Amino acid sequence: MRAKVSTVLAFLAAPKLWLIIFFILPMMTMVLYSFWRVADYQIVADFTLRNYQKIGGNLYVNVFLSTIRLSLYVTALSLLIGYPVAYFLARKVRRFRLTLLLLVILPLWTSYLVRTYAWMLILGTQGVVNQALMSLGLIDAPFTALLYSDVAVTIALVHIYMPYLILPLYAVLEKIDPSVLEAAWDLGGGRLRTFLSVILPLSLPGIASGCLFVFIPSMGAFVTPELLGGTRSIMIGSIIAQQFGVAYEYPFGSAMALVLMGLIFAAAAATLRYGRPRGTA
């Protein structure tokens, strides 16, 4: 089948053009702005490295570090919680498999804003958890430290992004050939041994992409730390967002966003490199 050049262009160019105009050019604008500065509430095209030097200060380095730490916690927890679920769906159920899978996907379709908000109701001073503890007589006064803390932000981010980890993991686990497992059994590998030396290595690609699907949005989280973090748990997303609000520090905000993207790309490159399946399979 031969097609005219114009047809090929129509199919390929139109969508690419949209991404170039509304995604690539905006990203390049940020690169440009990150080397400019603000004077008298105007962005001035005046080359400077000051924005990047400012990020090197203690304050911002600490926020970056705590954002990385919190995102790693969220990713690790999601993996620990999600792996058994993906394994169960892929290898242990038949009859209700599709229904259960739908239930896991369903929350992904609901608003992350609403799901963040739900944790305000649960963890707040007047929230469900405090009331339950008080009515059981376990505590006399409500915990005020539940909401507006790293713990609240971590729980909500796990809640919001964990299903993204289950999906690719499920896809990989489902494809493992049962005969491979039977072979491992026949060779005398126990359950644990088979899991550790056969299933786990084979599922590494799913673990890698699943972890990225959780780590990336966590690093850039803005709504969740803003609503649940208060002044005690500050993530870089909130600081970046502030620069694009009344602070009107687009150049500094752009520089921070680019450092964030650099960290994300480094994490993605490392994860995808080490997430290849090992062994002969």
Next chain:
Amino acid sequence: MTRRDPAKLVLGAWTGVVLLFLFAPLVIVAIFSVNDSTISRFPMSGLTLGWYRKLFGNAALHAALVNSLIIAFATVVLSCSLGILSAVGIHRYGGRLAGGLRAFSLTPMMVPRLVIGIALLSFYNLLQADLSLLTVIAGHVVMTLPYVILITSARLVGFDKSLEEAAWDLGAGTFTIFREITVPFLKPAIVAAALMSFTLSFDEVVVTFFTTGNDNTLPMIIWSMLRFGITPEVNAIATITVLITGLFAVVAELSLRQAQART
């Protein structure tokens, strides 16, 4: 093997707990939306639909709902047309470049919404463009396009190319083939992709926050209400949006599944 599998029991129970963790918070929001006290706490003093009634009388909310719908519909139309063209184009003409082209199309997925939003804001700022619903729609299309391409590409994997070739041999033109053969085959994926981009756009707050001018959307109203604390109306709006998007998800999933069963 028919013997009892203890691992299956343990894993099944764990899956149940995880599903509870995923759904209980949403159920709690829904329960409080019919609570007749202004304080969201148990035990509830009584039931009411008053918060829902109050929403219907709220003019600002009406305007926001209309804006959200305009943005979502425009996003669906643009994102699905561009996404289908892109997926089909890559599938047909991509050749050796197919992998790279697809990866490029999916990059916005790898960028946090916050960065998509502020990058667009910087771009509009540089161009001194006025922020409006149009600037929001442009951003929502960037955000939803990868999902459309992903869903349609997955369906195209099972596409029998000989159908197109037969039509070509019988003298049909490229666009006739596209309209009469490719699109009907893709229909279930298009339905799913449309519903998915609708919900993604309808629920989006971060990209909208940075790219909108004076126009509010429904999630933006929820967002501004939440910054002043919890009010019972939020429970009602939240419950309505969750129910709508939940319904869409089920329809989309069934559409894809029926198609899989048929082919």
